Amino acid sequence: MKRTGAQIVWEVLTREGVSTVFGHPGGAILPVYDAMPAYPVRHILARHEQGAGHMADGYARVSGDVGVVTVTSGPAATNLVTALATAMMDSVPIVAITGQVPTTLLGNDAFQETDVTGVTQAVTKHNYLVTNIQDLARILREAFYIARTGRPGPVLVDICKDVLNDETEFVFPEKLDLPGYRPYTGLDMDAVEAAAELINQSHRPVIIAGHGVQMAHAENELRQLAEKAHIPVAMTLLGLGDIPETHPLSLGMCGMHGEARANKAIQESDVLIAVGMRFDDRVTGDLDAFAPNAKIIHIEFDPAEINKNVPVDVAILADAKEALQALLGKVNPARHQNWMAKIEEWNHESQELDILNAEVDELIPPYVMRQLWHVTQGDAIIVTDVGQHQMWEAQYFLHDKPRQLLTSGGLGTMGYALPAAIGAHYASPDETVWAVVGDGGFQMTLQELGVIMQERVPVKIAIINNGFLGMVRQWQELFYEKNYAGTPIQSPDYMLLAQAYGIPARRVTTKEEVVAALEEANSHEGPYLIDFQVKEEVNVYPMVAPGEAIDNLLRRRIVQGPSGLQPAW
Amino acid sequence: MTHDPSTFNKHTVIAWLEDKPGVLSRVLSLFRRRNFNIESLAVGHSERPGVSRLTFTVVGDDQMVEQAIKQLDKQINVLKVENVTGKPAVRREMALIRVKVNAQTRPEVMQLVDIYRASIIDVSLDSLVVQAVGDQDRLDSLIELLSNFPVTEMVRTGPIAMTRGRANGANGNGKHARRIAL
Structure with missing residues (x-):
């Protein structure tokens, strides 16, 4: 049957299982929008293309499948770049469809023309420019295949407008031919044996678990391995939930703002098993001083990540689930009592420095995060933005489930949370979704409140409002002699803002109001916004200064409190 | 990972690319973005229609070159990459x-x-x-x-x-042909 290019877009998308797309129409993509109503898809109109991209990202992270975004040419496509880069860094499968000027105008600096494939080359797993309708169905199929297989990532398809209007016989390409794309090569059992031998001989083993564990749905295998061989598990920011944080073998988050016990355990380990993580500098700190005595086993899907930052002793090139299953059969049951006792010592020391153990009457952000955990009973999807609140959430909300925390880990994209939370809702409408944002990041994409209004998206918003770009201020305090240049930030009246969008809202200024406000929001059926006006200058601790070894931690000071010595805040 | 320039060597690498629009630009942009020190680069047709062959020399230590090759190999339109440094070629x-x-x-x-x-x-x-x-x-x-x-x-x-053939034919197990100045 004859189909237009625009119809082919929807024919392929619906066959790929797409039911929700996020986007913003415009001139060059108009044929796609014109054809849309005939297909069983829901379109969510973002207020800015970056928002549409983050929505697709949030949708993908929660559903585990491809998120789709459709926007027009030129400025729309360039607005999308930040969202693509965010997804690229965190290996999130997205297919972005952009309209392009007609082939006859390509390269002429036509109205709303940008070299989109050129611009997005470095921030996509792959991209295509479609100039012939005969290639369209195949390219769209390839885009989905490439986005979701191997190490997932964003794929962009830029389609010229005349291709969308052109007609051809539609044939769904069942078979794909991508000779240069070999997402998987097979498990090397010799490497598994070598890894098992290292683990069996170790006395101070540590696992660092990353995002790859959740992408492979390997949480059970990870937990079984940790329990069988008695190995404590540190997690990267995106790995939180790989093993329940309330599990006795959980060390919590490691890295720049990781738990001291996690960082110290990594540094003193004799065997380090890195699973589905890529030794980001925020995880390793000073590479030359990283885990100096450890033999390193790296379980990773992407060959290019092996030996990229850290030279490894054994590399298992595989999906985390498959590798852990194989390893589980080869490791011996073990007990490392001395090692656990040592970790418990570090844990005890951390408790003394924990801000929640200070007698604080003021409203401090860590308290809000811990209460959010209590009120939701840990059963909610939390989407954080970037900065101090992101680290406090990671520290004080105990993530017991995988795919429960969405955050821009690699790129550190401020403005991510609100749109990504909207996308998360569409992927799992029955779960409660909380967007936890700072007053800085929120003001970058708050126009997406319009989507919440128009679609009645029941996302809960917690603004951690401290009047500063807080993490930048913290760096200025610690490394730039408190020169707070450019970091004080004023907010609008969020009550009035929420009212303008028809969203119920509440302002919280004291510690006493926190729980009631969270409960009200959490049990409210629709969207809800809380403006937590927290104490301004609170720092995230522990902290590893950039470039330092990860056990060289800046810690909270101990001061004289009303009833003796206590951590300062 | 820190790199000691005194351990840097010149490596010769061959890559087979799909002959499609934008592929060379993709490869070049990768070299620039990953900060690989490319000394020379020659590209043209191979014996297979639709496949171009790229020979480049890159300066760095083994780890840097391994990275360059892996990043290149990860590109969808790159069919194969071979480091011929130290091989009879x-x-x-x-x-x-x-x-x-x-x-x-x-x-x-x-x-x-x-x-x-x-x-x-x-x-x-x-x-x-x-x-x-x-x-x-x-x-x-x-x-x-x-x-x-x-x-x-x-x-x-x-x-x-181009790697050298073997004395008893390309698929044999014999020694590499004696190198003679031709």
Whole structure:
């Protein structure tokens, strides 16, 4: 049957299982929008293309499948770049469809023309420019295949407008031919044996678990391995939930703002098993001083990540689930009592420095995060933005489930949370979704409140409002002699803002109001916004200064409190 | 990972690319973005229609080169990558060299050209264009000698490379063919 290019877009998308797309129409993509109503898809109109991209990202992270975004040419496509880069860094499968000027105008600096494939080359797993309708169905199929297989990532398809209007016989390409794309090569059992031998001989083993564990749905295998061989598990920011944080073998988050016990355990380990993580500098700190005595086993899907930052002793090139299953059969049951006792010592020391153990009457952000955990009973999807609140959430909300925390880990994209939370809702409408944002990041994409209004998206918003770009201020305090240049930030009246969008809202200024406000929001059926006006200058601790070894931690000071010595805040 | 420049070597790598629009740009942009130190690059058709063959030399330590190869191999349109450094391979580069000459120096230049088995492909009253093919060292040394005349213009292709066949045929297990200066 004859189909237009625009119809082919929807024919392929619906066959790929797409039911929700996020986007913003415009001139060059108009044929796609014109054809849309005939297909069983829901379109969510973002207020800015970056928002549409983050929505697709949030949708993908929660559903585990491809998120789709459709926007027009030129400025729309360039607005999308930040969202693509965010997804690229965190290996999130997205297919972005952009309209392009007609082939006859390509390269002429036509109205709303940008070299989109050129611009997005470095921030996509792959991209295509479609100039012939005969290639369209195949390219769209390839885009989905490439986005979701191997190490997932964003794929962009830029389609010229005349291709969308052109007609051809539609044939769904069942078979794909991508000779240069070999997402998987097979498990090397010799490497598994070598890894098992290292683990069996170790006395101070540590696992660092990353995002790859959740992408492979390997949480059970990870937990079984940790329990069988008695190995404590540190997690990267995106790995939180790989093993329940309330599990006795959980060390919590490691890295720049990781738990001291996690960082110290990594540094003193004799065997380090890195699973589905890529030794980001925020995880390793000073590479030359990283885990100096450890033999390193790296379980990773992407060959290019092996030996990229850290030279490894054994590399298992595989999906985390498959590798852990194989390893589980080869490791011996073990007990490392001395090692656990040592970790418990570090844990005890951390408790003394924990801000929640200070007698604080003021409203401090860590308290809000811990209460959010209590009120939701840990059963909610939390989407954080970037900065101090992101680290406090990671520290004080105990993530017991995988795919429960969405955050821009690699790129550190401020403005991510609100749109990504909207996308998360569409992927799992029955779960409660909380967007936890700072007053800085929120003001970058708050126009997406319009989507919440128009679609009645029941996302809960917690603004951690401290009047500063807080993490930048913290760096200025610690490394730039408190020169707070450019970091004080004023907010609008969020009550009035929420009212303008028809969203119920509440302002919280004291510690006493926190729980009631969270409960009200959490049990409210629709969207809800809380403006937590927290104490301004609170720092995230522990902290590893950039470039330092990860056990060289800046810690909270101990001061004289009303009833003796206590951590300062 | 820290890199010690004193351990850097020159590596010759061959990559087979799908001959599609934008593929070369993708490869070049990758080299730039990943900060790989590419010394030369030669690209053209291979024996297979639709597949182009790229030979490049990259300077760095083993880990840096391993990264370059893996990142390249990860590209969807890159079919295969092979590091031929240290393998028995022939490497050839071509140069066109314009040398300023007069009646006195012309015979001397022609003699050098002869010794290096290069050829003269353009002659005018005050200059010669020398075409030379060889490995990099050979071209370097010829160019150094010619520069005394002096050289007024030069272009080099960058090396292309191919692994050597085996003495008893390409698929045999025999020793590599004895290297002879051809």
